[in-house]
Amino acid sequence: MLPRRFLCLLGSAVIAASHEQHVLNFAHPTPTAPGVLRRFTPQTSENLVAVLRIAHAHNLDIWNINANSAPHVDIYSPPSSPPLPTELLSIAHSVNNINVPESFDPRLRAENWDLSSLANSTFHAEYHTQAEIDLFIHDMAQLHPTSATVFKLGYSAEGREMLGIKISAPSTGTMQSPKLNFVIFGAQHAREWIATSTALYIAHALLANKSESNSLASLLEIYDFHIVPSPNPDGYAYTWESDRFWYKNRNIVDPIANCTGTDMARNWGAHWEPTADPPTPWLKKNETVDPCSPWYPGHRAFDAPEVNNLANYIAAINGANKNQTGIAAFLDLRSYGQMLVRPYSYTCDRLPQDTDLIEAMLGTAYAGKSPYGTPFLTGTPCEVLYYASAGNVLDHMYETERIQYAYTVYLRDTGTHGFALPPAWIRPVGEETAVMVKYLSQFVARKRSVGL
Numbered sequence: 001m002l003p004r005r006f007l008c009l010l011g012s013a014v015i016a017a018s019h020e021q022h023v024l025n026f027a028h029p030t031p032t033a034p035g036v037l038r039r040f041t042p043q044t045s046e047n048l049v050a051v052l053r054i055a056h057a058h059n060l061d062i063w064n065i066n067a068n069s070a071p072h073v074d075i076y077s078p079p080s081s082p083p084l085p086t087e088l089l090s091i092a093h094s095v096n097n098i099n100v101p102e103s104f105d106p107r108l109r110a111e112n113w114d115l116s117s118l119a120n121s122t123f124h125a126e127y128h129t130q131a132e133i134d135l136f137i138h139d140m141a142q143l144h145p146t147s148a149t150v151f152k153l154g155y156s157a158e159g160r161e162m163l164g165i166k167i168s169a170p171s172t173g174t175m176q177s178p179k180l181n182f183v184i185f186g187a188q189h190a191r192e193w194i195a196t197s198t199a200l201y202i203a204h205a206l207l208a209n210k211s212e213s214n215s216l217a218s219l220l221e222i223y224d225f226h227i228v229p230s231p232n233p234d235g236y237a238y239t240w241e242s243d244r245f246w247y248k249n250r251n252i253v254d255p256i257a258n259c260t261g262t263d264m265a266r267n268w269g270a271h272w273e274p275t276a277d278p279p280t281p282w283l284k285k286n287e288t289v290d291p292c293s294p295w296y297p298g299h300r301a302f303d304a305p306e307v308n309n310l311a312n313y314i315a316a317i318n319g320a321n322k323n324q325t326g327i328a329a330f331l332d333l334r335s336y337g338q339m340l341v342r343p344y345s346y347t348c349d350r351l352p353q354d355t356d357l358i359e360a361m362l363g364t365a366y367a368g369k370s371p372y373g374t375p376f377l378t379g380t381p382c383e384v385l386y387y388a389s390a391g392n393v394l395d396h397m398y399e400t401e402r403i404q405y406a407y408t409v410y411l412r413d414t415g416t417h418g419f420a421l422p423p424a425w426i427r428p429v430g431e432e433t434a435v436m437v438k439y440l441s442q443f444v445a446r447k448r449s450v451g452l
């Protein structure tokens, strides 16, 4: 018997999950030894919980949990890691090799992308180092001096200056005034590179000439966009230089045990708890998380400087009259799993009673399918990911900042490449996400009775 969490899925929309998605050809790098991604497909919820409990006890790297009609847990083992516990290997699973890109010296890069158009730029043909991302932000501001500005959020734990790009067309008589604000974050989890590349693509699409086919420039008549492509710059740099699948930030959280990194997805103030996931069935309710754990949520909310900087920026632009004139929409870009997720993150027991929030979610997910047929599962984290998670940015934006249309988008894929999504997918993912941004922008504008 499946628990309520699974049953409630039957009521949540699965957008044509059987549709074959567009697959591109791409060349693989051929590193010496692949990592191994195992997909466990437990038949009962007891077995699912057992998989998660073992994974937790052994500090294994859980890449994805999916509570779809065919529930699964993806667990990654890096090359030459010790064998998994036999109790785990005895549970039914499939095996998928993941090629780990070689670590990379960022000083070796050239910078000859032509940013003058979206269509012809080579920038979106590859992933970019943190230095290149900062360069892109500065270059775009220079190319579009009347509509793009660089904003500085403060410094990361390792002293990197955190940058975002504000995109705001100069006001003319016919434009909405004041404009609505739309905020987009790239990868807080450093290894989710496609989330960062997608944020960069959307910034470029907003600044592309209206005559270009994938331009989002028309949205600037109503909206100002605030995009932070790489909100975890230290972690991101670390994924290029040392560990491709690192996800926390890089602050020293326990100097004696020599442990590094807070999970930024659990460090926000909304329902923050010193435990990893209070409602998850595989942790004891009151188990305080070891700072060396991959799920470490921080000593207290907002103690990751990156999270604090982001929260301060949001509070400043959101202003006093939050739900009326502040930020209208927020997207937290993530990977992977192809899901569009709405509040609440922290609990399985409470849902916002807001039909507009749900209607916008369903329409946005459906819109995302139009360019390439990519299906997006919709629901709350509890419904689609199996677990609730406290201290998440989604609840911060929705509850604390009262942004009515706040969502997390888990981009492609569904586990074939996982976090090692090939660069040939950057553009298609950028395009389908841009269509979602457009749909959501238009939906919110209609609800606010402003043009578009």
Ligand SMILES: *[C@@H]1O[C@H](CO)[C@@H](O)[C@H](O)[C@H]1NC(C)=O
Pocket: 117, 118, 119, 120, 212
């Ligand atoms: C892209 O390049 C093609 C071929 O050079 C050119 O015809 C087209 O106008 C360019 N598109 C943009 C948007 O610059």
Ligand SMILES: *[C@@H]1O[C@H](CO)[C@@H](O)[C@H](O)[C@H]1NC(C)=O
Pocket: 209, 210, 211
């Ligand atoms: C956009 O493209 C059109 C047609 O190619 C051109 O006339 C116009 O100057 C361009 N606008 C900007 C801001 O570059």
Ligand SMILES: *[C@@H]1O[C@H](CO)[C@@H](O)[C@H](O)[C@H]1NC(C)=O
Pocket: 258
């Ligand atoms: C702490 O860990 C880092 C890398 O994980 C290592 O380079 C360093 O030597 C360690 N420091 C101590 C004091 O053990």
Ligand SMILES: *[C@@H]1O[C@H](CO)[C@@H](O)[C@H](O)[C@H]1NC(C)=O
Pocket: 284, 285, 286
């Ligand atoms: C944690 O929970 C256990 C039972 O689940 C209880 O025995 C223990 O006292 C609790 N500890 C704290 C610190 O609340």
Ligand SMILES: *[C@@H]1O[C@H](CO)[C@@H](O)[C@H](O)[C@H]1NC(C)=O
Pocket: 323, 354, 398, 399, 402, 403, 404
């Ligand atoms: C924002 O305001 C709208 C309309 O007044 C309301 O329906 C919605 O629940 C509010 N949302 C939040 C997050 O406060």
